[in-house]
Amino acid sequence: xxxxxxxxxxxxxxxxxxxxxxxxxxxxxxxxxxxxxxxxxxxxxxxxxxxxxxxxxxxxxxxxxxxxxxxxxxxxxxxxxxxxxxxxxxxxxxxxxxxxxxxxxxxxxxxxxxxxxxxxxxxxxxxxxxxxxxxxxxxxxxxxxxxxxxxxxxxxxxxxxxxxxxxxxxxxxxxxxxxxxxxxxxxxxxxxxxxxxxxxxxxxxxxxxxxxxxxxxxxxx
Numbered sequence: 479x480x481x482x483x484x485x486x487x488x489x490x491x492x493x494x495x496x497x498x499x500x501x502x503x504x505x506x507x508x509x510x511x512x513x514x515x516x517x518x519x520x521x522x523x524x525x526x527x528x529x530x531x532x533x534x535x536x537x538x539x540x541x542x543x544x545x546x547x548x549x550x551x552x553x554x555x556x557x558x559x560x561x562x563x564x565x566x567x568x569x570x571x572x573x574x575x576x577x578x579x580x581x582x583x584x585x586x587x588x589x590x591x592x593x594x595x596x597x598x599x600x601x602x603x604x605x606x607x608x609x610x611x612x613x614x615x616x617x618x619x620x621x622x623x624x625x626x627x628x629x630x631x632x633x634x635x636x637x638x639x640x641x642x643x644x645x646x647x648x649x650x651x652x653x654x655x656x657x658x659x660x661x662x663x664x665x666x667x668x669x670x671x672x673x674x675x676x677x678x679x680x681x682x683x684x685x686x687x688x689x690x691x692x693x694x695x696x697x698x699x
Contacts, residue, residue: 479698480614480635481578482656484642485589485596487664489571490603494563501557502532505550510538522646524590524618524627525550547592547619554595564602568663570683575609577691583698586611588631588640588650590618628654639677639694648674657697659690 483489492498499517506515518531529546538546557563578585587610589596596617600607614634621627628650631638640647640656643664651658652674660676662668668679678693680686 479583479694480586480611480638481583481694482586482588482616482631482635482638482640483575483610484640484644484647485587485591485599487643487666488568488641488647488661489575489605490565490567490599491663492565492599494557494565498554498557498563501550501553502528505529505546505553506532506536506538508549508553509542509545510536512536512538522590522624522644522649524621524623525592525595526618526620527590527623530622551592551594554592555598558595558598558602565599567603567605568661568683570687571663572605574683574687574690575605577687578694579609581691581695583694584611584614585609586635586638587615587617588627588642589616590624590627590646592619593617624650625653628656632656637698639697641680643671645670645674648676651676657693659693 486492503515503517515536518535520528529550533543533546575585597607616627616631624646632654638656639659640651641659643661644666648658648671658674658676659678660671661680680690
């Protein structure tokens with residue numbers, strides 16, 4: 479059994495100024511020479527999707543797509559490596575990650591973030607990077623949206639549980655035919671997440687860890 483964890487709002491909270499939004503805009507400014515840029519809404523989207531939408535909305539030529547991605551990853555590394563921009567682990571979720579491993583299951587990731595960005599954000603929040611199976615993890619650097627990301631994961635993970643905090647994660651779980659464990663730690667209400675038919679809704683890891691483990695155990699049979 480593989481537990482696929484979403485990143486932002488599920489494993490960690492990005493408490494840096496503007497949630498690191500300036501990294502997106504600054505990357506485009508650096509490669510295009512523009513003084514002011516518009517950053518699109520990022521909720522539920524993958525990095526590739528956000529960068530592409532941002533480039534198009536600001537009428538920047540497609541030839542700069544590669545340099546934009548490169549600069550974005552460079553700035554992300556610099557941003558989250560600074561102590562004042564470090565992310566915070568969602569309360570209690572580290573215990574859940576450890577418990578998954580102790581039960582003999584696998585922790586992996588399914589996130590709209592690009593892999594280098596995932597690693598620096600997790601490290602900034604104090605996660606053990608060795609706790610995750612990077613070979614069975616999926617990132618938003620090459621897939622156009624959450625559904626495409628989930629379909630790619632489905633081909634490699636025949637039996638998995640997806641843990642996420644947004645409607646985008648619900649879409650991914652349904653598209654990939656994964657059991658969906660919804661968490662409200664990212665700010666989305668249980669009511670909004672219920673439309674994606676979660677097998678469990680977690681509001682607080684401290685009181686619901688055993689419920690989560692029992693759910694995964696049942697699905698692993």
